[in-house]
Amino acid sequence: MEVGAADEITALLGRGKVLTDEEVLEKYSTDMGGFRRRPSAVVVAENVEDVSRLLKFCNERKIPVTAWGAGSSLTGAVVSDSIILDLSKLDRILRIDTVNYYVHVEAGVVLERLNRELEKHGFFFPPDPASSFICTVGGVVAEGSGGLRCVKYGTVKDWVLALKVVLADGSVAVFGEPLPKNRAGYNLVQLLVGSEGTLGIIVEAWLKIAPIPDVSVKRVYAVFDSWADAGNAILEIRRRRIVPRMLEFFDSVGLEAANRMHGENLPIGEAMLLIDVEEYRGNETSNLLSILKRNNARTVKIAESEEEAEKLLQIRATMYMALNAISKARVIEDVCVPIDRIVDYLTKVKEISKKYGVVVSMNGHAGDGNIHPSVLYDPDNPDEVKHVEKVVQELIRYSTEIGGTITGEHGVGLQKMRDLAMQLESHNGPQVLELMRRLKKLFDPNNILNPGKYVDMT
Amino acid sequence: MEVGAADEITALLGRGKVLTDEEVLEKYSTDMGGFRRRPSAVVVAENVEDVSRLLKFCNERKIPVTAWGAGSSLTGAVVSDSIILDLSKLDRILRIDTVNYYVHVEAGVVLERLNRELEKHGFFFPPDPASSFICTVGGVVAEGSGGLRCVKYGTVKDWVLALKVVLADGSVAVFGEPLPKNRAGYNLVQLLVGSEGTLGIIVEAWLKIAPIPDVSVKRVYAVFDSWADAGNAILEIRRRRIVPRMLEFFDSVGLEAANRMHGENLPIGEAMLLIDVEEYRGNETSNLLSILKRNNARTVKIAESEEEAEKLLQIRATMYMALNAISKARVIEDVCVPIDRIVDYLTKVKEISKKYGVVVSMNGHAGDGNIHPSVLYDPDNPDEVKHVEKVVQELIRYSTEIGGTITGEHGVGLQKMRDLAMQLESHNGPQVLELMRRLKKLFDPNNILNPGKYVDMT
Numbered sequence: 001m002e003v004g005a006a007d008e009i010t011a012l013l014g015r016g017k018v019l020t021d022e023e024v025l026e027k028y029s030t031d032m033g034g035f036r037r038r039p040s041a042v043v044v045a046e047n048v049e050d051v052s053r054l055l056k057f058c059n060e061r062k063i064p065v066t067a068w069g070a071g072s073s074l075t076g077a078v079v080s081d082s083i084i085l086d087l088s089k090l091d092r093i094l095r096i097d098t099v100n101y102y103v104h105v106e107a108g109v110v111l112e113r114l115n116r117e118l119e120k121h122g123f124f125f126p127p128d129p130a131s132s133f134i135c136t137v138g139g140v141v142a143e144g145s146g147g148l149r150c151v152k153y154g155t156v157k158d159w160v161l162a163l164k165v166v167l168a169d170g171s172v173a174v175f176g177e178p179l180p181k182n183r184a185g186y187n188l189v190q191l192l193v194g195s196e197g198t199l200g201i202i203v204e205a206w207l208k209i210a211p212i213p214d215v216s217v218k219r220v221y222a223v224f225d226s227w228a229d230a231g232n233a234i235l236e237i238r239r240r241r242i243v244p245r246m247l248e249f250f251d252s253v254g255l256e257a258a259n260r261m262h263g264e265n266l267p268i269g270e271a272m273l274l275i276d277v278e279e280y281r282g283n284e285t286s287n288l289l290s291i292l293k294r295n296n297a298r299t300v301k302i303a304e305s306e307e308e309a310e311k312l313l314q315i316r317a318t319m320y321m322a323l324n325a326i327s328k329a330r331v332i333e334d335v336c337v338p339i340d341r342i343v344d345y346l347t348k349v350k351e352i353s354k355k356y357g358v359v360v361s362m363n364g365h366a367g368d369g370n371i372h373p374s375v376l377y378d379p380d381n382p383d384e385v386k387h388v389e390k391v392v393q394e395l396i397r398y399s400t401e402i403g404g405t406i407t408g409e410h411g412v413g414l415q416k417m418r419d420l421a422m423q424l425e426s427h428n429g430p431q432v433l434e435l436m437r438r439l440k441k442l443f444d445p446n447n448i449l450n451p452g453k454y455v456d457m458t
Numbered sequence: 459m460e461v462g463a464a465d466e467i468t469a470l471l472g473r474g475k476v477l478t479d480e481e482v483l484e485k486y487s488t489d490m491g492g493f494r495r496r497p498s499a500v501v502v503a504e505n506v507e508d509v510s511r512l513l514k515f516c517n518e519r520k521i522p523v524t525a526w527g528a529g530s531s532l533t534g535a536v537v538s539d540s541i542i543l544d545l546s547k548l549d550r551i552l553r554i555d556t557v558n559y560y561v562h563v564e565a566g567v568v569l570e571r572l573n574r575e576l577e578k579h580g581f582f583f584p585p586d587p588a589s590s591f592i593c594t595v596g597g598v599v600a601e602g603s604g605g606l607r608c609v610k611y612g613t614v615k616d617w618v619l620a621l622k623v624v625l626a627d628g629s630v631a632v633f634g635e636p637l638p639k640n641r642a643g644y645n646l647v648q649l650l651v652g653s654e655g656t657l658g659i660i661v662e663a664w665l666k667i668a669p670i671p672d673v674s675v676k677r678v679y680a681v682f683d684s685w686a687d688a689g690n691a692i693l694e695i696r697r698r699r700i701v702p703r704m705l706e707f708f709d710s711v712g713l714e715a716a717n718r719m720h721g722e723n724l725p726i727g728e729a730m731l732l733i734d735v736e737e738y739r740g741n742e743t744s745n746l747l748s749i750l751k752r753n754n755a756r757t758v759k760i761a762e763s764e765e766e767a768e769k770l771l772q773i774r775a776t777m778y779m780a781l782n783a784i785s786k787a788r789v790i791e792d793v794c795v796p797i798d799r800i801v802d803y804l805t806k807v808k809e810i811s812k813k814y815g816v817v818v819s820m821n822g823h824a825g826d827g828n829i830h831p832s833v834l835y836d837p838d839n840p841d842e843v844k845h846v847e848k849v850v851q852e853l854i855r856y857s858t859e860i861g862g863t864i865t866g867e868h869g870v871g872l873q874k875m876r877d878l879a880m881q882l883e884s885h886n887g888p889q890v891l892e893l894m895r896r897l898k899k900l901f902d903p904n905n906i907l908n909p910g911k912y913v914d915m916t
Contacts, residue, residue: 099696099798122699146639157638158616173887180826181604181794181866183612183652184881190648194641238557241580241669265610280738336639341559358644368638408639423642429631436644441894
């Protein structure tokens, strides 16, 4: 960014909105995945007009802008060496509509707060990324995020009706309608969902909400002696057409770390499943227990109290941090594989891990095939460092070979650009990445919106 | 189309695939909405290669091509004065995947047949346009169709995972992945859903399927003395967070016509609701009956047998034909209004109808705000003809004034191009239609894919 631009932006937006002191720049330099770039300035927007003015200015000067909600990207999608646009102050819940079943919110609203407000009306917003306690609506829409309940309810993309977007030239448009059905024009909403800040800046969203289901849910915990047994149990759950509200997988490495962090002593095996099953007719839980036992679950328990259920969930939900605590460095992958290939994938991960002598811990949303491999390593051990890149490449390549994707919910960002090109080339055809680049250019001819990421490899 | 082009296409694709005899051209001249254009030739594709070769040829010669599945468009989306490309022979069900919960089908598969096959495995494809007995997968995806069950399950857009598409230049690409979660690149799938044959020709689809729910469903029929009472009952159902599997509205004009057509004698009032309610805890139906009675339902009955339930549904499902039988001519609109404004909308329809002395019959998916006004008239009565256009414009304009859309599920086609421009201008911003036109141009630079429709007003 040219010298003096920050002052010009201050003149445009008013005092206190453009921050350039070292401490602030440092705070906005790293995302939750550890990707790092140092911005030249942070602009804190207070309203849509601020965003519009900033983009108009930056588009004319060709200054890159990267939107920031909470910095909880795991792929480098929100770091930048130019301007970071912090939208967290746009945090009004504008309307909770309990007849039309939507909520109209500004981009900076934190998901957990949104759900607390919705609960008062008997509603909820189903997609629940693990970062819900900090992540913002704008962030989860731009990322098309997933979460634990998505196995039943789908991901964020399935819950967005309309978006207010500031386009690259600073003009403001609304995509879609806050209606359950609308066929007026091409679906621009879904182009923006998962666009990672590269097509426009999302400033408001109309999100579908659902009545909190009035049904009893049992939380079931199962311990297996092998990854394959747990995988086969998942297959049988699917074949018997049981759709749980949550179906999580984790391994001994993750559980040991979480047990230690929480001072807990959950029964441990090679693989664990944590499953929420809805009880409509009174036999769903017993059917599930039979499936788990048939697939060699060594221990199966049903949470007997809300406290116990909550504890089980916390163990799973904080595994991300627990694994960080026991490893010096870590690469988190986000493959999603066809569910009928999940046992093959788990078997391959064991092989790769053994071949290179590197620990790969698996945990995630196994019910939809989206298990995150975590490659743990010591950055001061040159042998391990040498192997990590190969391990990651084999993990990714095998997932695409069996019909999986390189990213189920974390997105591309800086981390997976090369992998994205590989997947599109092998699964979708040689012209698809080029089509996406032309789309990007159509929306952002001066390439100011989060450039150098996602489909923009130039 | 230039003289000799049909022969060249025959040389390219082989004998018997290019039809130009009068009888055939006549058959492909009209859609189900009565829109009419006479094609210069009909090409019957037998495989993806045929589609690819045809498009390559037509793109080089700039000859328009319009895809055709069953001709069941209600808006003129499938009629053309150039080449009609019939895809109905691409009718293979390639894979029913009962672990990954998707079906991989060719574009010409008829929805009803698909559901018959799925039922054998305990699955179904939820969106159910009234034309399911003839409409094809390619058609419903290109239209982003709705239906009766969409009030609970969403429309076609919510059930498409991936598409094989022949692009304007004849190249073949796959958009998306047959996976429950995938974040690899911009969402091209949803650009194609609802694109009405203007961005590419859909030749295969991977559609999500759902286990047939193992829950008791009651079919409830209610008769009201006024449209407003029925509308208020819908509001209370929503406010009490009841999500029925079907919630249909129809009026006395529609029911009289259907009673006559079927030789039935269903109790009649000013407005009727037909509701499928799922019984989980055993009190849902009685709760619903209380709501209906509180809102002045004069008669409420629960179908006592499968036969009775089926008869009620048939009355509703065939109302389209019954109304055709009693009116010489008819304009079918497709507005979808915010549900909290449904009583306002019904009241306004009564006013407009009275003001112009024209019969407007209402029936449709009131549970999601999508009630179709049908303007019935006599084309030989100059007074009525004069009024019809004004009635239609008032019906549409008022729906957009109260936050509704000009089309909930039928799409734009030839019928609603001007209305589309009006809605986008007033709800979405002046640049949105232009953005859509640039998208169209990006996918189809020579404007050969179903030109002169949808966003292409030039």
